[in-house]
Amino acid sequence: MENPCLYAGTIMKRLIRFLPLALALTTSLPGTASAVTLVMDxxxxxxxxxxxxxxARTSLEQAATDLSNVLANGQLGALxxxxxxGTASGTNAIATWNLGFTNPSNGGAETLSNPxxxxxxxADEIRIYVGWRNLTGSVLGQGGPGSAGASLGGGGSPSNWIAAVNAMDTASDVMMNRGGGPIIGTLNGNLTLGATTATYSLEFGSFVGNLWFDSDTDNDSITDSSGTLNSFWNLDLGLPSGGQSDLYSVAxxxxxxxxxxxxxxxWTSLPADPNISGGHLSTGVTGLRITDNVSQEAVMTPTITVGTRKSLTTTDLQYLGAIGFDVIPEPGTTALLGLLGLGLLRRRSR
Ligand SMILES: [Zn+2]
Structure with missing residues (x-):
């Protein structure tokens, strides 16, 4: 189940998808940084x-650094x-967390059972597993947050069970929400001890993510040669030429x-907003590039013109702030310049 994410151009239109969050309830960290650090794995x-x-690696790392640099340090706790x-009068409720992500090379599910x-x-570290895969059609890349699961148990007196589960829930949220940043998802359910049933709602924040880029740009079901990739993608940090998709921008x-x-x-808890469309900013929403204060369509609209580059804008930062990140520079002078026509959104195959 994927929500398509169009990254389209006026000449060639190409598709990126993001991965929806996968929640799994299974049966089954340090250093001081100057910003939230996105570790490319x-x-x-x-x-x-x-x-x-x-x-390719240089451009990806630069994108990660540029994003890191707008996320203030000291906002995410260590795991x-x-x-x-959680304990109440000798009764214990226990949540043992794992984290998951999608293997960026083969799409398989990966689990960090002892994260x-x-x-x-x-503290302030998020790890992103990266790679390349043969994607069909005009899909350029896919990315999304990882998943999380917890094995739940405990024991003691049913009369203290609800209090123990509540204590576990509270402590879990402190650790797994990291004290800041977005809530990625919540595990909800019931835990029964004897005749007593307790409900839980365990939130987790941003720890892992995954992303990959298209390595079959000519759609012949064979991984491209480096030469083919080099002509399709603008892999380096120089500006793209016409017809090339810019790896930095997609990253x-x-x-x-x-x-x-x-x-x-x-994100899905944000109030209704004309500047939001599904998992993106609405087509045509602009902001001021933080590097030079020049107006540009936001990075997080669904479309980009092939042969161009996008850099972070004040509007992108504003919505990073809205989902819980402590962003620098503080948004607030952001100019939302409204929506342009929808014509650019129309998808066209290459
Ligand atoms: Zn997207």
């Missing part, structure tokens, strides 16, 4: 297209313990989906 990339010092216990173990999640867009923009419970 290449351990699941089997393509070789993110080789060290490659243009110091994935086993959360507080090495390397863990330090920036998908990284924002990976940390909850358009993809989190906090």
């Amino acid at each position: 290449y351990s699941k990339d089997t393509s070789g297209f993110f080789a060290p010092a490659s243009d 110091s313990n994935n086993v959360i216990t 507080d173990a090495v390397p863990g999640f330090a 920036l867009h998908e990284l924002m989906h990976a940390i909850g923009f358009g993809t989190s419970q906090s």
